[in-house]
Amino acid sequence: MPAVSSLLVVGRAAVAEDYRWFGGIRDFGEGFCFTWIRERTPQQVIKQSGGKELERIGWDQLVGSGDGQEVGADRYFYGVAHVAEWTLMIEDGGTFGTTDSQVWPLSRGTTLISHYRGKDGRGRLLVLDDQSVRLDFDPMAADRIAGSGAEDLRPVIDGAGFAAAQRLRPGDRNEYRAYCTEAAFALIERMTGVAMTKELLETLTYLFTSVPRSSVRSS
Template sequence: MSGPAEAPPSGLSGSQPTAQATGGDYSWFEDNGELTEGFCFTWIAGLDPGQVITRLGGRRLGAAGWRADWASFPGRRRGEAVMAVAAMPGWSLIVEDNGWLAFRDDLLERLSARTTVITHYRNVEYDSRFALIKNGDIQVAFDPYDSGDRTGSHPDVLLPAMRAAGLATDGQDSDDADATECAFALTERLTRVPMTTALLHAATYLVTAVYDADVAAWERENPDPGLQPAR
């Protein structure tokens, strides 16, 4: 496999509000219910899906529509996680059903070389993470349900956009549903791409397998005889 393709420097700052979205614009998400048990959305500026897959060190399994049984897509091997990568206006979007990329700082730093990455995760227990990474630097990371507690090299860089999106930044916990909706609104303010069901459903996704040591360890304890060994 060749090395990661170099991306042109992103024209977006990744830290200033560029749209007017608020949490109310994403009230559809909880009602829709498609990913409410766990999701991870990761946006990468200026890279196409093929470049994203190369940076992930992944293998293309094929192309598919929205949630076309991605987790059981033919060709996945033991120890591999599945991600679906689609082209969006000015960005690529990685969608994971119960995924983990938002916590893989090593991959996020690799993905963000010479560009900007925004990632947003939540699981069924409402554990959550939002992070902005630029050129290998995690500028800010926080739990949308506790967004007064922020880490990163520039922990306050998103404060104006966070407040405008509706997130609590004063140390008060956010309402469960509202925090997720406001984090989606914050993403829109940074990407300029409104995430809608129509957008997600219309996209073509490159289903991609990425080796992960934690997945491999779990599968050693819970073997699936239908999977081929990792190579």
């Protein structure tokens, strides 16, 4: 198994405050999922997930009314784009990136990082390395972390903002929830080396893709 240090990159030691801008985005009221897959192209991800590209869209179309996941639908929907050495999948209210049967195959031979938050604020930050769980926890409960890298990565997790989040926990729930979301994005930046700014998201072109919920790929 690769060393835990291989999950980290040299670059800005991002912290929660770097992602305060995310709180200004009101389009994710039903939740979101951001999934990063290393050294895979968007086309490879679409093919491996059993998806079909529907159209090429911009950020406003991806998160605006009408393009989000429909509750009870028989398909997943995501927008996918190439960023540095990663492919980034974004779901507006979707759950593809937190569905084990979907993301495990996508992590074969590479690293996959998924950050999901549901409408109720609960979520999941999952790091898979070649189908092995390195981290798995709810950002709202960062005192309970699973995965083979949990212990060694604890200082990095705390430094990204989760130690500060615990001090906010007894206070305002909305403030705590927002800060945990920001800390999760900061932690992911420390692992991808990509500063996910609003400007970056707005400049990308996304391949809007649908995937049957019954689609499970093993390779």
